[in-house]
Amino acid sequence: MIGKTLGPITHTDATGARRVLNTTRVPAHHTGHPRVASTAHLVQAEVRDRAFEYRVAVVGEHLFATEIHVDAPYLDIRTAPDAHTTYRPGTLPAELARCVVSVTRGFGLVFAAWDLIATRDHRVLALELNPGGQWAFVPDHHHITTALADHLEQATR
Structure with missing residues (x-):
């Protein structure tokens, strides 16, 4: 599965540079996590073809x-x-x-x-x-x- 933010969320990477959080793969075991379950999010199947x-x-x-x-x-x-x-x-x-x-x-x-x-x-x-x-x-x-x-x-x- 993949996850995408619902808005432009930024973070600071290991080098100190400010980055936008892009679409990322979500490990299956994270989908049932209470923090995920209690937030607004978009999770969908990754399209590989x-x-x-x-x-x-x-x-x-x-x-x-x-x-x-x-x-x-x-x-x-x-x-x-x-x-x-x-x-x-x-x-x-x-x-x-x-x-x-x-x-x-x-x-x-x-x-x-x-x-x-x-x-x-x-x-x-x-x-x-x-x-x-x-x-x-x-x-x-x-x-x-x-x-x-x-x-x-x-x-x-």
Whole structure:
């Protein structure tokens, strides 16, 4: 299993440097620990057969999907080595795209960033919906930024 913090938790490492706590493997014997059981946390099965990941931004009725391909081992996409990471415009299957927008709307959100994993056997697994997720790291971020600005401009009218 893996665990991911619900917010940007920082810590100081052995060298004294300040670090962000990224997704980590959780030993099975830790899942029943009272400290784990009494806190808000996200624990899920580790997906080992991933083909690539999607970062999907939803703005209003618009959906922007980016495929993230990494040709090196990694656990957390944020720690994947830049030299081994490529970004491509992506397209979600139509039904999945409708579901992503529908769930985003169901939570009353105008914007959401989704993390999805496409497996080698052609399944797509949703990791999370983040109402404050980042988008500026994807190559086509200007389309997302423009859609957000357009939406805000229309909302003020």
